[in-house]
Amino acid sequence: MRKTLQLRSKLVLGNLLSVALSGLCGWTVWFSLGEQQLWLAIVVAAGVCFLLSMWLTQTLHDSLKALEVGLLNFKDNEFSVSLHGYGEPQLDSIAELYNQASAKLRSERQFIYQRELMLDKVIQNSPNIMLLVDDNQRIIYANDAARHLFNQGVRIEGMLLGDLIAELPNALKEALNSKHEGLFSIDATNQSSATTGAEELESWHISRGSFSQNNQQHHLILLKQLTKELNRQEVAVWKKVIRIISHELNNSVAPIASMVNSGRLLTKDVGNDKLGLIFDTIENRTAHLSQFISHYAQFAKLPLPRKAPVDWAQLVQQLAQQYPFKLISELPQVPLELDSVQLEQVLINLLKNAHESGSEKELVTLAMQDVTHPVSGIVIIIEDSGSGMSSEVLSQALLPFYSTKQSGTGIGLPLCREIVEAHGGHITMQNRTKGGLSVKLWLPKE
Incomplete structure (x- = not known):
């Protein structure tokens, strides 16, 4: 209240001084100059009062003007x-x-800006496809995954959705054109799958949303490919089954092996050759079963990769000592950090399969290529001139327990796939046009 009275007092005092000055001037002129100069004195007194009021209210005028400019700035954000x-x-x-309100608004705007940057970073790096379109189906916003799906990574903002999806598979095109949500499948040739050259069923999910902004209706479309996720879940189920079976079998094999040793000790003086044959057979079969279990346990308990810079020359030399091949490319120039032990295990398994495919040894080749698109990394290609694989075998070759070999465990290729995917890469298999099989490993730099 004290501060209000100070400003109000100054304004009242200025008015009182103006009135007093006017009266004093009028009284002086009346008595000294007479009635003829009274009006001139009144005008002079009014001018002096006006100037005095302007001087007394100048601070108030300046402050209100500055406040007006500040509020106009608020209006313009x-x-x-x-x-x-x-x-x-x-x-x-x-x-x-x-000033306090201005500082708070600046802080809140900076916070919102940082959150928008973080949200945009998350959206741009999401593998899910995100599109924002208007009522005319014109693209307003798209993330990086959408640009790669529709336009090979080139910006698509401002383009029509109908023009972008013209070359897509029919099932995906129909899902985007319709207003429905949920799961749908695509039968298409997938160049990144183990069944390259054959049709593969891809699972997708589409969801939609709408909102209004600036009196305009916007439509959000989200696409998610579920094939890889379902494959990961399938592998996880296989691992769980393998762990359970391995546990139960080990609980049975260990007592059997112990009883065989006890039986040998108890019957060592009997001298019955048939008993020895029985014990040998039981011992051999339990040892084979233990080895069989250990192979699956290795797949179910694969450790995380321990990455370190790869010495490509040393790796190739170690591989050639176990399974001969012809190196038909230069060694990679891109530095990569991988688990060399696990990578060597993958390549040995693939070279072993190539040698067992019926191919001539000198026609088994190994090539390595540096790649930069879509992500920097390396592609390792192993090819043979054997009999190749049928479409049915290709579609199941990477599944655990599946094998076309009479003595195979069906765990070699699934283990290769598990190791490669643990490094963030993928494995593909394709029959060659000239006969034989081509296996490609793609491993990212990071």
């Missing part, structure tokens, strides 16, 4: 202007409140 003090407690209090 500009919060960088601050007000200074004027020596008047009430005006200084208003200026301080304005």
